[in-house]
Amino acid sequence: MAHSTLPFLFMLNGKKILLGVTAGIAAYKAATLVRLLVKKGAEIKVIMTPDAQTFVSPQTLSVLSKNKVEVDFFTPDKVWNNHVHLALWADAFVIAPCTANTLAKMATGLCDNLLMSVYLSARCKVYVAPAMDVDMYQHPTAKNNIQKIISYGNIVIPPENGELASGLHGEGRMAEPENIVSFLEKEFENHGSFKGKKVLISAGPTYEEIDPVRFIGNRSSGKMGIAIANAFAHEGADVTLVLGPTHLAPNSAVKCIRVESSNEMYANCTEAFKTSDIAIMSAAVADYKAADYSSQKIKKKEDTFQINLTKTTDILAELGKQKKQQCLVGFALETENVIEYATKKIKAKNLDFIIANSLQDKGAGFATDTNKISIIDKGDKVFDYDLKSKEEVAKDILNFTLNYLKK
Ligand SMILES: Cc1cc2nc3c(=O)[nH]c(=O)nc-3n(C[C@H](O)[C@H](O)[C@H](O)COP(=O)(O)O)c2cc1C
Structure with a gap:
């Protein structure tokens, strides 16, 4: 490569x-x-x-x-x-x-x-x-x-x-x-290079309910996706951010839809995707949810306890199937074989390109102020970037998208 x-x-x-x-x-x-x-x-x-x-x-x-x-x-x-x-x-x-x-x-x-x-x-x-x-x-x-x-x-x-x-x-x-x-x-x-473009961004974690007080979640803060949403809005795009549970917020130019579960995220993303020109899916959506929701708090009884899990909808793959005019971009956060896994996702999910980051890179990933990414295009070409603030990484992603759309 x-x-x-x-x-x-x-x-x-x-x-x-x-x-x-x-x-x-x-x-x-x-x-x-x-x-x-x-x-x-x-x-x-x-x-x-x-x-x-x-x-x-x-x-x-x-x-x-x-x-x-x-x-x-x-x-x-x-x-x-x-x-x-x-x-x-x-x-x-x-x-x-x-x-x-x-x-x-x-x-x-x-x-x-x-x-x-x-x-x-x-x-x-x-x-x-x-x-x-x-x-x-x-x-x-x-x-x-x-x-x-x-x-x-x-x-x-x-x-x-x-x-x-x-x-x-x-x-x-x-x-x-x-x-x-x-x-x-x-x-x-x-400046203004995304004026007139509708951009959909997903960000943050999802919470999958087990009972009224417990959920399956992850450590995503939504910082990276919020920075991307802000960067596109700054360049004139009409941005919709579908944001999982986080205390952070985008700037006021971004239309923000707050959701909790992967189902809610899926419903809002598919709706907004229909009219989007660009969609960047950076949310850390749970892969599994509880197969049965308990409407009452589960009581502590046995020494061990099992929860049956069932797969959530793969939002990125679904958008890939529905894709028409949109430029569809995914995120891949891996702990090993980052580039190899990310490259496979491009074809499997019908993406235009993918942004890969590794939890093994110091300063990259969840809840940090910085990130280190590689962008991989459909021709398996890899563009490596240095460790930067998430705001700067968002700009690199914006610039890459701009160049990609010009081709
Ligand atoms: C030698 C010296 C160096 C300073 N360097 C800084 C600095 O690098 N950053 C900072 O935030 N304040 C620094 N300060 C404190 C500011 O000068 C001080 O808060 C001042 O009231 C800021 O005024 P201004 O924000 O209106 O310009 C320094 C003060 C001194 C005496």
Whole structure:
């Protein structure tokens, strides 16, 4: 089998980018970021938080961006810096670095500086590159705030792992300016590329009832499928997400149908599939359910107890049989012979391609923030991807789908 990766076309020329700089040590990298974006032909305006000025000088960013840098609501001669105009001017608003403090304000809507008022007035996509020390980044409040701002439709450019200014090692370093630029290039390349397309995604586990209090379930959190649903919605698709039991939620642009059992998931998926252009089935549907449901709680009596199981409907295989115009994509989570098993599923279930991941890969699979996938097409060609955040993996899947549909 051939292994390869996909090329991208990049395009920032003529784009109006508002760069928000906050008071993290990584603010010095904003100068490089401005320089790289200007080199790509983008028009840049910079807004800083008052504290950010102690980390990088507004003069430097002004010279590099060839524009005035805005910090305050009013200029020194008491003229209002119209934050609404600034917000509407931009094709994209990039906040890099984004401190834990600004992240918290974005999560709650606190508006006590120019940058925050522009953020709250922005109609364009907002990209956030968090930058903080490893423990700050791991703090539950930071994690929750990141989930919150994603659910509001913002896009997080994940921080990188490495040496931090504190001398500690770990996750939290702002993405390198070069990586922020390529992230934005991919965004602009695909912008609106799924407009008019109906996309069905399934995600999460299923719960198969045994009695009123017990069920057969699995460890899926739905994170991967939710990230895919968000990514397609972000590119203009009309997305229906059929989501098994999980406390997580997609962003508000996604139509979310919450289900519990494999039967419910099957019924909702087949209905939505009829009018879909693309269907990506990432849910971890139970293979078996209890043959007999007990309407009363089963009492503890014998030392051993047996439950008869019966097969659930294979949703992916059923959709494969019903498939007409749709591009149908499956997921294969295996613990061994990943590529071999996944390849067999393509033919057996009439798929266009399959996304394989292995529970043996560190950081891949259930309930993690990261995943490592391989995509296998109908010609048995294997495309391997690195370990990435699930948001980035979702983008790779979106890009692969886009290229597949263009062929
Ligand atoms: C030397 C120094 C480095 C800092 N680095 C960071 C950082 O990398 N990330 C962060 O979230 N906060 C960092 N802080 C704390 C922020 O500067 C502080 O929370 C500030 O109020 C953030 O303001 P802003 O979000 O309005 O820009 C640092 C503070 C100091 C003194």
